[in-house]
Amino acid sequence: MKKTSRRTGASRLRSRARPIGRRAAPQLPARDALVAFADVAERLGLRWYVFGAQAVNLHGFPRATADLDLTIDLAQIAPRALIAELDRAGFSARFADDEFIAATRVIPIVHRATKLPVDLVLAGPGLEQQFLDEVELQRIGNRRIPVLSAENLIVTKLLAARPKDLEDVRELVASRGSSLDHHRIGELLALLEQALGQSDLVPLYRRLRDEAARG
Numbered sequence: 001m002k003k004t005s006r007r008t009g010a011s012r013l014r015s016r017a018r019p020i021g022r023r024a025a026p027q028l029p030a031r032d033a034l035v036a037f038a039d040v041a042e043r044l045g046l047r048w049y050v051f052g053a054q055a056v057n058l059h060g061f062p063r064a065t066a067d068l069d070l071t072i073d074l075a076q077i078a079p080r081a082l083i084a085e086l087d088r089a090g091f092s093a094r095f096a097d098d099e100f101i102a103a104t105r106v107i108p109i110v111h112r113a114t115k116l117p118v119d120l121v122l123a124g125p126g127l128e129q130q131f132l133d134e135v136e137l138q139r140i141g142n143r144r145i146p147v148l149s150a151e152n153l154i155v156t157k158l159l160a161a162r163p164k165d166l167e168d169v170r171e172l173v174a175s176r177g178s179s180l181d182h183h184r185i186g187e188l189l190a191l192l193e194q195a196l197g198q199s200d201l202v203p204l205y206r207r208l209r210d211e212a213a214r215g
Contacts, residue, residue: 029114030054030068031140036111037070037118038143040089044082047123048072049135049146051156058138058147061171067117071148073132074122079107082120091118127192150176151185158189158201166208173212182209
């Protein structure tokens with residue numbers, strides 16, 4: 001199962017929440033599932049955001065994907081209570097085993113109307129809490145959908161570092177251009193390097209940024 005990040009205590013950067021314009025509407029199944037989940041999240045007062053391929057899509061680089069990845073902060077709500085609420089809203093649990101959820105911190109569900117698989121990643125302390133504070137808001141229908149910010153999406157893609165993730169970074173840098181806060185991305189990557197005992201994240205980002213600039 002997917003997770004948004006490796007967990008760290010590097011959460012010292014400023015908080016923000018900014019609206020973004022409509023760039024690339026998600027495909028119909030994802031749109032319907034997002035709106036249905038947003039209704040549940042609003043009713044329960046949950047903080048959450050879209051990450052992964054759908055977030056890349058919403059930031060203007062269309063990428064085909066057959067699922068939907070969301071990070072949620074359950075606060076005081078038990079996973080079983082959330083699953084029950086989601087069931088009433090048209091979602092079914094793909095796995096409802098308590099040990100599986102505790103071990104993976106993922107609640108896999110499916111939106112019954114569209115048959116779209118959805119992975120709900122339970123936010124941990126540190127980086128994911130910071131990301132929750134820094135979402136960008138995308139309007140879909142009459143809902144304001146929280147999306148992982150472009151800067152933070154780039155950071156998660158660099159942490160994953162699969163070929164398709166690195167391609168996503170190139171495309172995001174090329175399409176967002178000067179609107180990206182490159183200094184902030186570098187600052188967060190440096191903090192992560194320190195926390196993870198690595199020294200390759202900042203150089204990797206610089207290389208991909210140069211490649212994007214060359215086209």
